[in-house]
Amino acid sequence: MADNIARVFADAIATDPTRPLLTWYDDATGERTELSGATLANWVAKTANLLVDEAGCAPGDPVGVLLPxxxxxxxxxxxxxxxxxxxxxxxxxxxxxxxxxxxxxEASRWPAGERYALALDPFALPMRQVPAGCTDFVAAVRGHGDHFTPYPSGGAADAALLARAEARAAELGLTAGDRLLVDVTRHPDPVDWLLTPLTVAASVVPCAHLDRARLDARAATEKATHTLA
Structure with a gap:
């Protein structure tokens, strides 16, 4: 059983980093953003470098994520x-x-050393007005390195999260090369829309505010082999 999420992610994109790995939809805004494995890995490395080099985080430090x-x-x-x-x-x-x-x-109730705000702009544009006491994540992360070497062992919760993801992948019948369409409004747990496809080197089409009248057409357009809706 895998016990290191960073290793699972690296393995999932190793065969073909250029293929679409995550294709994001939001039917409330009309957004569609497609990321290859290489592009997502670039964002991941920048984020990890920000955490270590700018925020001074060490393995095991607690972090809060109040993001949809x-x-x-x-x-x-x-x-x-x-x-x-x-x-x-x-x-x-x-x-x-x-x-x-x-x-x-809500975030103001959390004692925190560093606070990063995300506007979740479709084009990842910097915020025009940053909330007081926060740093704009997009503006801050862009200046960090494109490569990060993960720790050889996973975090304390990695094995349990991956076990759940592997069980979900087996339940759905996902295998390498499959493409999973997920209604993230109904299934907001990142185990479902992020880790489950990664554990079997599948790609994912997470959809927010999914217009269910479009479900079949979208699955066909995106060549989804499985749906979680």
């Missing part, structure tokens, strides 16, 4: 796992807190 499913959230989560950080899901002291701009008030 999104392609930028995938980069943040994988960056945290690459840096071997411990993500917590209840308000408490953390070294770093990532928050969506619409959850800044």
């Amino acid at each position: 499913p999104h392609w930028q959230t995938a980069a943040v989560l994988l960056g945290c796992w690459s840096a071997k950080l411990t993500m917590i899901d209840t308000p408490g002291p953390v070294e770093v807190l990532f928050t969506a701009v619409d959850r800044v008030d």
Whole structure:
């Protein structure tokens, strides 16, 4: 059983880093953003370098992530796992807190060393107005290196998360090369929309605010082999 999420991610993109790995839709905004494995890996490395070099995080440090499913959230989560950080899901002291701009008030209840806000702009543009006490994640992360060497062992929660993801992949019948379309509004857990396809080297089409009248057409357009909707 795999016990290192960063290693699983690296293995998932190793065969063909140029193929579409994550194709993000938001039917409320009309957004469609497609990332190859190489492009997502670039964002992940930059995020991990930001955490280590700018925020000064060390393995095991706690981090909070108040973000909805999104392609930028995938980069943040994988960056945290690459840096071997411990993500917590209840308000408490953390070294770093990532928050969506619409959850800044909620984020204020978390004691945090560094706070990064994400507007989740479709084109990853910098924010025009950054919430007080926060740093714009997109503006900050771009200046960091494109390569990061993950720690050889995974974080404390990696094995349990990957075990859940592997079980979900088996339940869905996913195998290498498959393409999973996920309604992330109904299935917001990153185990479903991020880790499950990665464990078997499949790609994923996460869809927010999915217009269910478009489901069959989208599955056909995106050549989805499986759906979780």
